[in-house]
Amino acid sequence: MCLAYPMKIIEINGNHASVEADGIKRDVNIEFLKNSRIGDFVMVHAGFAIEKFNPDKVKDILEGFKEYKSAYRKSSKK
Amino acid sequence: MLTENLLRNKKLIELVVRKIRSLELKKNINVMEVCGTHTYTFFRFGLKKLLPDNINLISGPGCPVCITEDIFIDKALFLCKDSRNVLATFGDLIKVKGTSQSLEDARAYGANISVVYSPSDALGLAQENPQKRIIFLAVGFETTAPLTASILKEAKKARLNNFFVLSAHRIIPPAMNVLCNDAELNIDGFLCPGHVSVIIGERPYKEIVKKYHKPCVICGFEPLDMVLSIYKICLQIKEGSCKLENEYNRVVKPSGNVSAMKLIGEVFDVRDARWRGFGVIAKSGLFIKEKYKNFDAEKLIDKPLALRKTKNINCRCIDVVKGKIRPPECPQFKKICTVDNPLGPCMVSFEGSCRIYYEYSA
Numbered sequence: 395m396c397l398a399y400p401m402k403i404i405e406i407n408g409n410h411a412s413v414e415a416d417g418i419k420r421d422v423n424i425e426f427l428k429n430s431r432i433g434d435f436v437m438v439h440a441g442f443a444i445e446k447f448n449p450d451k452v453k454d455i456l457e458g459f460k461e462y463k464s465a466y467r468k469s470s471k472k
Numbered sequence: 473m474l475t476e477n478l479l480r481n482k483k484l485i486e487l488v489v490r491k492i493r494s495l496e497l498k499k500n501i502n503v504m505e506v507c508g509t510h511t512y513t514f515f516r517f518g519l520k521k522l523l524p525d526n527i528n529l530i531s532g533p534g535c536p537v538c539i540t541e542d543i544f545i546d547k548a549l550f551l552c553k554d555s556r557n558v559l560a561t562f563g564d565l566i567k568v569k570g571t572s573q574s575l576e577d578a579r580a581y582g583a584n585i586s587v588v589y590s591p592s593d594a595l596g597l598a599q600e601n602p603q604k605r606i607i608f609l610a611v612g613f614e615t616t617a618p619l620t621a622s623i624l625k626e627a628k629k630a631r632l633n634n635f636f637v638l639s640a641h642r643i644i645p646p647a648m649n650v651l652c653n654d655a656e657l658n659i660d661g662f663l664c665p666g667h668v669s670v671i672i673g674e675r676p677y678k679e680i681v682k683k684y685h686k687p688c689v690i691c692g693f694e695p696l697d698m699v700l701s702i703y704k705i706c707l708q709i710k711e712g713s714c715k716l717e718n719e720y721n722r723v724v725k726p727s728g729n730v731s732a733m734k735l736i737g738e739v740f741d742v743r744d745a746r747w748r749g750f751g752v753i754a755k756s757g758l759f760i761k762e763k764y765k766n767f768d769a770e771k772l773i774d775k776p777l778a779l780r781k782t783k784n785i786n787c788r789c790i791d792v793v794k795g796k797i798r799p800p801e802c803p804q805f806k807k808i809c810t811v812d813n814p815l816g817p818c819m820v821s822f823e824g825s826c827r828i829y830y831e832y833s834a
Contacts, residue, residue, distance in 0.1 A: 442622070
C-alpha cells in the first residue's frame with residue numbers, strides 16, 4: 395500500500411500534473427511538491443506526487459566501494 | 473524502470489553480499505524489515521538465498537491492511553448496510569475479514585462498495601453522486617495519511633455534505649518503539665520504510681537510535697537497496713557504532729516532506745490507537761480533528777460496536793505482524809489459509825508476509 399513509482403512530469407496545470415513512465419500516463423496531484431517543474435522525476439503514490447526523485451543520487455549509491463565500477467562495467471558488457 | 477539496470481544488477485548485488493560475508497559476523501543478526509514491500513523485494517529477488525545464514529530478516533508491522541483490526545472492517549460492514557452509503561476502498565482491504573465477513577462478501581449480497589486507486593477518486597465519486605453518501609476507508613501509514621488529509625481539506629472547501637472518511641491511519645515510529653522494548657524479538661537493527669520516511673524524514677528514527685541503540689537504515693525497494701542497507705547495519709554492528717543512515721537519499725530528504733506533515737497535523741489528531749497483534753499503542757493513530765468532524769464517518773455509526781473475537785482463532789496473523797513467528801509456523805499456512813481463501817489479512821495484502829511467503833518462498 396505504501397508503493398510509489400518514479401514518473402516524469404510532462405505537463406503542469408495548477409496543483410495537478412501529467413506524469414509518464416514506460417508509456418503509462420497519469421494525472422497526479424502535486425500539492426505536496428509546489429516547486430515541481432516539467433522534466434522532474436517524482437515518486438507517485440495513489441495519485442499524488444509525494445517527493446522528487448533525484449536520478450543523480452543513484453550513481454553515488456556505491457561510491458564507497460572501489461570495486462563497484464569494474465563490477466558494473468563487466469556486467470554491463472554481457 | 474528508471475534505475476532497474478543498476479539497482480537490480482546481479483553482479484553488484486553479489487559484490488555487496490561478498491562485503492557482508494567479509495565482515496565475518498559470527499552471531500545471529502536479527503534485522504527487522506518494517507515495511508511489507510521490503511519483504512516482497514527480499515523474496516521476489518531471491519535475496520534470502522544469497523545472504524549468510526546468520527542474517528535473519530524479520531518481517532515487521534508495515535503492512536497497513538495487516539495491522540488494521542477486525543472492528544474497522546465491522547464498522548465498514550455496518551455502514552454498508554445503509555443503501556444510501558457507498559464505500560470507497562483500496563483493493564487490498566476488500567478481502568480482509570472482520571469478525572464475520574469481508575467487504576467482498578457484503579458486496580456479493582448487494583452492498584455498494586467501490587474500489588479506488590486514489591483517495592481523490594473517492595472524492596470524485598462524492599462529487600458525481602450527490603444523492604449518495606461516499607465513505608472512504610482510510611487505511612495506511614504516513615505515506616497515505618497526507619493524501620486523505622488533502623481530500624478532506626478539499627471536501628471542506630467544496631462544502632460537500634455527502635463525503636466521509638473512516639480513518640484507520642496509523643504512524644510507524646510508535647510501533648517501532650514497542651518492538652524495541654520486546655526482549656523476545658531481540659532486534660539488532662531496522663530497515664526503515666522508505667516511503668513512510670519520504671514523509672516523516674530522518675528525525676523519528678534518530679530518536680529510536682538514541683533511545684534504544686539500534687542501527688537504523690532508511691532503505692529503498694530495489695534488491696541492491698536492500699543488500700546495501702543490510703550491509704550498512706552489519707558494518708555498524710561490526711564497528712560497534714549505532715546511527716541512522718539514509719540509503720534511499722535519492723528520494724528521502726532529511727526533513728521529510730514538510731508540507732505533507734503540516735497537512736497531517738492540520739487534519740488529524742494523534743491519539744492512542746489499536747493495532748492488530750499489538751493492542752493499544754500510545755500516540756500511534758490519526759483521528760479526524762474536531763474542525764473536520766462533519767466528514768468523520770464514525771458519527772454515522774449510531775450504535776457502539778463492541779470489540780469481538782474473530783472466528784479465525786487459529787489464524788496467527790497477530791504473531792506474524794509482530795515478527796514473533798514466520799508464516800510457515802502458522803498451522804493454517806498453505807493448508808486452510810491460501811491466497812484464494814485467506815483466513816487473515818497477512819494472506820490478503822500484497823505486502824502481507826503470509827502472502828509473500830506463499831507466493832515466493834519454496
